[in-house]
Amino acid sequence: MAILGPHSCVGQTSCQSNSSKEYCYSARIRSTVLQGLPFGGVPTVLALDFMCFLVLLFVFSILRKVAWDYGRLALVTDADSVASAMHSETPDRYERLTSVSSSVDFEQRDNGFCSWLTAIFRIKDEEIRDKCGEDAVHYLSFQRHIIGLLVVVGVLSVGIVLQSTSLEICCFGRTTIANLNARNNLLWLHTSFAFVYLLLTVYSMRRHTSKMHYKEDDLVKRTLFINGISKYAEELHIKQHFEQAYENCVVLEARICYNVAKLMSLNAERKKAERSKKFFTDLMAKEHVPTMINPKPCGHLCCCAIAGCEEEEAVNYYTKLEAKLKEEYRKEKEKVNTKPLGMAFVTFQNEAMTAIILKDFNACQCQGCQCRTEPCNSQFSESLHVYNWNVTYAPDPQNVRWEHLSLGGVVWWIRCFIINVILFLLLFFLTTPAIIISTMDKFNVTKPVEFLNNPIITQFFPTLLLWAFSALLPTIVYYSAFFEAHWTRSGENRTTMHKCYTFLIFMVLLLPSLGLSSLDVFFRWLFDKKFLADGTVRFECVFLPDNGAFFVNYVIASAFIGNAMDLLRIPGLLMYMIRLCLARSAAERRNVKRHQAYEFQFGAAYAWMMCVFTVVMTYSITCPIIVPFDCREKEAERLGE
Numbered sequence: 145m146a147i148l149g150p151h152s153c154v155g156q157t158s159c160q161s162n163s164s165k166e167y168c169y170s171a172r173i174r175s176t177v178l179q180g181l182p183f184g185g186v187p188t189v190l191a192l193d194f195m196c197f198l199v200l201l202f203v204f205s206i207l208r209k210v211a212w213d214y215g216r217l218a219l220v221t222d223a224d225s226v227a228s229a230m231h232s233e234t235p236d237r238y239e240r241l242t243s244v245s246s247s248v249d250f251e252q253r254d255n256g257f258c259s260w261l262t263a264i265f266r267i268k269d270e271e272i273r274d275k276c277g278e279d280a281v282h283y284l285s286f287q288r289h290i291i292g293l294l295v296v297v298g299v300l301s302v303g304i305v306l307q308s309t310s311l312e313i314c315c316f317g318r319t320t321i322a323n324l325n326a327r328n329n330l331l332w333l334h335t336s337f338a339f340v341y342l343l344l345t346v347y348s349m350r351r352h353t354s355k356m357h358y359k360e361d362d363l364v365k366r367t368l369f370i371n372g373i374s375k376y377a378e379e380l381h382i383k384q385h386f387e388q389a390y391e392n393c394v395v396l397e398a399r400i401c402y403n404v405a406k407l408m409s410l411n412a413e414r415k416k417a418e419r420s421k422k423f424f425t426d427l428m429a430k431e432h433v434p435t436m437i438n439p440k441p442c443g444h445l446c447c448c449a450i451a452g453c454e455e456e457e458a459v460n461y462y463t464k465l466e467a468k469l470k471e472e473y474r475k476e477k478e479k480v481n482t483k484p485l486g487m488a489f490v491t492f493q494n495e496a497m498t499a500i501i502l503k504d505f506n507a508c509q510c511q512g513c514q515c516r517t518e519p520c521n522s523q524f525s526e527s528l529h530v531y532n533w534n535v536t537y538a539p540d541p542q543n544v545r546w547e548h549l550s551l552g553g554v555v556w557w558i559r560c561f562i563i564n565v566i567l568f569l570l571l572f573f574l575t576t577p578a579i580i581i582s583t584m585d586k587f588n589v590t591k592p593v594e595f596l597n598n599p600i601i602t603q604f605f606p607t608l609l610l611w612a613f614s615a616l617l618p619t620i621v622y623y624s625a626f627f628e629a630h631w632t633r634s635g636e637n638r639t640t641m642h643k644c645y646t647f648l649i650f651m652v653l654l655l656p657s658l659g660l661s662s663l664d665v666f667f668r669w670l671f672d673k674k675f676l677a678d679g680t681v682r683f684e685c686v687f688l689p690d691n692g693a694f695f696v697n698y699v700i701a702s703a704f705i706g707n708a709m710d711l712l713r714i715p716g717l718l719m720y721m722i723r724l725c726l727a728r729s730a731a732e733r734r735n736v737k738r739h740q741a742y743e744f745q746f747g748a749a750y751a752w753m754m755c756v757f758t759v760v761m762t763y764s765i766t767c768p769i770i771v772p773f774d775c776r777e778k779e780a781e782r783l784g785e
Contacts, residue, residue, distance in 0.1 A: 186769075189697040193704040200708035207712070279746055282356055286750075289352040290757060294771060297341055297761070301768035308333055334765045341764065366396075366498050367491045367538035371552075373400075374529045375484045381524045382488055388522035390501060394493035401487040402480045403550040410476055414469040419738075420731035421462035428459060437461065437729040458729060485549055489538050498537075505535040539632045548629040560628045567624045571617070571647055617651065618644045618748035619715055625747070633743075640747030648755040652698065653762060695763050696770045702756050 273281050308330050373382070382398040424435055436455040492498045504519050521530060551559065621644045630636040720736070727733040763770045 186696055186700070190700055193700050197704035197708050200705070200712065204708070204711045276744070280744070283746055283749065285355060286352055287753070289348045290753070293344060293348040294757075294760065296344060297764055298771040300337060300340070301764050301771045305334060305337055305765060306768040338765050341761065345761070364538060364540050365495045366493070367489055368498060368502060369536050369538040370488045370490060371486065371534040372529060372532040373486045373488055374527060375486045377484075377486075377488070377528050379488070381528060382490060385522045385524040385528055385530070386490065386492075386501065389520035389525070390497065390504075393497050393501075395490060396493055397489075397491045399489045401485045401489070401549055403483040403485055404480060405547040405550050407473070407476045407480055408547050410469060410473045414466065414473050416732070416735050417462055417466040417469055419735060420729065421459060421466055423731035423734060424458040424462060424729075434459065435729075439728050441726045441728065458731070462731070483550075485552070487549065502535055502537065505533060539634070543632045543634055545629075545631060545633060545636070548631055551629045552631075556629065563624050563627055567620065567643075570620065571651075617647055618745075618752055621647065622745055622748050637745065637747035640745065641751045644748050644751030645754055648751060649758060652755055653695075653759050695759055696767065699756060699760060699770055 269281050269284070272284065370382075377400065379398045379400055382400075383395040386393050386395050428434055435458040437458045438455050439461050492501075519530060519533075525531075618640075622640050625636050625640040625643065628636075628639065630639060723736045724733055727736055760770055
């Protein structure tokens with residue numbers, strides 16, 4: 145890391161010695177990262193990570209064999225849901241669920257102990273599209289193009305760039321650009337290859353995007369989403385406004401949005417109560433013995449009969465609970481029409497008219513300023529508050545989070561601001577594990593092993609800590625984006641991707657490369673004049689030959705331990721266990737199993753993948769040996785998907 149030394153030095157000799165590499169190694173605050181190690185500790189870290197990788201794969205194979213039906217109950221709907229889906233006007237909503245239960249051929253050839261290892265080479269895009277949707281195919285296509293790009297970059301980096309750096313690879317420093325003299329003409333070769341890598345990346349991404357064929361529903365193309373409507377507006381008046389304001393305009397349907405968040409929650413709880421009642425009713429009909437339950441959270445774990453935890457007959461309890469929820473649902477349904485949100489979905493007869501209306505409203509805006517002309521008006525314009533309308537193409541119905549539409553305007557922005565301030569403060573000091581290492585060193589925790597210069601201590605644990613922090617960060621950012629209550633799933637994923645990638649790049653690449661322990665030191669270095677006056681940042685200590693080994697070891701940890709842990713899905717299993725413990729009965733545990741499947745977070749996955757890719761491409765010229773390990777990382781990551 146960057147070293148803060150005295151601002152002034154006594155004598156020229158002292159200043160010259162301070163600028164030497166020996167000063168960087170001796171003046172560091174016992175940094176466990178910037179220590180001279182045999183080949184940067186890469187062989188030791190590689191061996192340890194590979195052994196952990198094999199152990200985790202073995203554990204996953206056992207769990208997969210034992211819990212073969214884990215998650216199937218959540219993916220296969222009950223009979224009434226499937227029946228309603230078959231008669232629904234939008235059967236695509238249940239396409240993934242029905243296709244999962246019908247893809248027997250694929251499951252039969254993937255039921256061995258380790259047959260899943262070869263499944264990634266045998267499964268076809270059509271099967272992935274049927275089971276997981278079009279987004280999964282696009283994601284895997286992106287992975288394939290990244291892998292192909294890294295193979296080409298790896299061949300060029302190891303075959304040409306590495307050979308031009310040194311022909312004698314005896315230590316890690318010999319493999320980096322630091323081995324070349326500043327006036328060496330071979331540096332132009334590195335510059336040229338950086339430009340070549342840029343062209344290869346652009347070509348690879350263009351080839352990937354050219355294969356993406358977005359199929360938009362015809363109904364979505366003919367529907368506009370309007371925000372800012374008067375809350376006293378009527379659907380008939382909205383239809384008449386468009387038909388009067390625009391010539392030959394035919395409005396097929398206008399639907400006003402209402403606050404249905406509480407209604408949806410009550411409906412979900414009501415269905416759970418119905419299923420629980422049916423479960424115990426069938427059980428009593430089969431065994432002819434009533435079942436007693438403790439209707440408190442974690443009730444099935446409680447074995448003590450104490451005051452406040454009395455047991456009740458299961459069928460009677462869920463019958464009363466169902467009746468109570470039905471009554472609340474009925475009352476809330478009656479009140480829904482009195483809670484309009486000032487939004488509407490308007491469907492037109494053809495796409496041309498939709499485009500004309502959208503262009504008319506967009507032409508009225510002037511980069512968010514007040515300079516706007518009047519759109520086509522009618523006798524209803526003033527009562528509908530047409531001049532306050534924000535008109536866009538309507539998102540796909542399956543993309544909308546209907547329960548979040550009630551949060552908007554100033555309330556949404558305040559909520560978003562508070563959540564992001566909390567997120568920033570949480571990650572402000574604990575940005576990189578370097579601050580933990582520094583804190584441990586202050587208390588002389590690592591002093592007994594410091595003289596051993598052990599790669600396990602100096603390279604394995606710091607990179608493992610960095611991976612653990614970078615693996616935890618997407619989860620934190622995802623929940624922050626979820627609590628922001630975005631109106632669409634795509635918006636939620638996009639926000640997650642942007643925030644995850646930004647924080648990951650700071651955590652994994654920028655701050656360790658600059659030798660700064662956290663964002664705290666980074667901002668002090670930028671803005672605190674006294675901080676710079678009291679000490680000098682020794683950036684020559686950042687670019688030591690062995691410093692690139694830290695990033696090589698990080699990529700190795702991501703390739704082996706990171707992707708193996710992704711296979712186990714530890715966070716999901718922990719949440720599943722917590723929800724099972726909070727269940728009050730066997731019927732509720734069955735409901736937990738039914739609803740334990742969660743949507744794949746493409747936003748966090750893209751951010752994680754691009755973070756490692758950015759690290760590798762950044763160091764592919766200065767530290768060429770990093771590229772082959774990232775190729776292995778991408779292959780292992782594909783296993784996890």
